[in-house]
Amino acid sequence: MNVIAHRIQHPGRGMALLSLGMLVIPGLDVFAKLLGQTSGPLEIAFWRFLMQSVLMLPFVIMAGAWSVPKGTLVLQMVRGLLLAAATVFFFAALKHLPMAEAIAIFFAQPLILTVLSAVLLGERLRIRRISAILVGFAGTLIILQPSVLVFGWTAALPLISALGMALYMIITRHLADEVDATQMQFLGSLTSTVVLAVMTVAFTWGGLVGGGITSLSLTQISWVIGMGLAATIGHALIVMAARNAPANLLAPFQYVEIIGASALGFLVFGDVPADTTFVGVAVIIASGVYLFHRERLQDKHTSEPG
DSSP states (O other): OOHHHHHOOOHHHHHHHHHHHHHHHHHHHHHHHHHTTTSOHHHHHHHHHHHHHHHHHHHHHHHTTTOOOTTOHHHHHHHHHHHHHHHHHHHHHHHHSOHHHHHHHHTTHHHHHHHHHHHHHOOOOOHHHHHHHHHHHHHHHHHHOOOHHHHGGGGHHHHHHHHHHHHHHHHHHHHTTTSOHHHHHHHHHHHHHHHHHHHHHHHHHHTOTTOOOOOOOHHHHHHHHHHHHHHHHHHHHHHHHHTTSOHHHHGGGGGGHHHHHHHHHHHHHOOOOOHHHHHHHHHHHHHHHHHHHHHHHHHHHHHSOO
């Protein structure tokens, strides 16, 4: 039996946790886009990870999650830096692109994740999983109808972010069974905070694109706090999901993010969903429900005696 498959005990729980996380994460993007009106992507990312570090510290203390499992320190730090890189590139994209277009291009990530999870983790690629990802991606295109050609080189920013996020998910899955989730979140965010602080100062001093340090108003401070809360809760749910299901099974459920993004886009920025949005959301939900149903049947079949 595949060792990874043997460790997976609750795929349905993993799907539900990731879906919930994907409904929370768009809140992070909204706050980042608001902050992007006056601040650069490096500075915004620094505040995002600083807040996450502060919010996670009490949980690390309560859990006593100080002991780093042997051989995982470097990988945990790399995981944090990959998320930091993905965050910076996506925040840069939000500065240049409408939120909907940036997210649409970013959703190449599940396809990248599916391929990488098979190559790097040895996870099985079942036809229904690939089909669900492709159907979910088609639903996203129906909703957002992105056009890479319209935005030129800036369209590459969410694609680079998608690659970084896919690698982050791979490492998260690799570490999930041996590293405490609280420790993983704290160490990753702390590493990112330090590196981004240095980069922000260096870019500002050197006058490079993406640098800049601004003073925050009380309203902007509340956005920073909201960004930290959304990031901490959302990515904690991602880690918990990875403990319960393989990466390529979870991939289609990342499309649930588009539901939260559409709702917040309407509430915060006044973006009125087109008729095709409802069609696309229906396609996305249908693909996830189908995959969940097929996995339940598979689990029932493999658990039957004989």
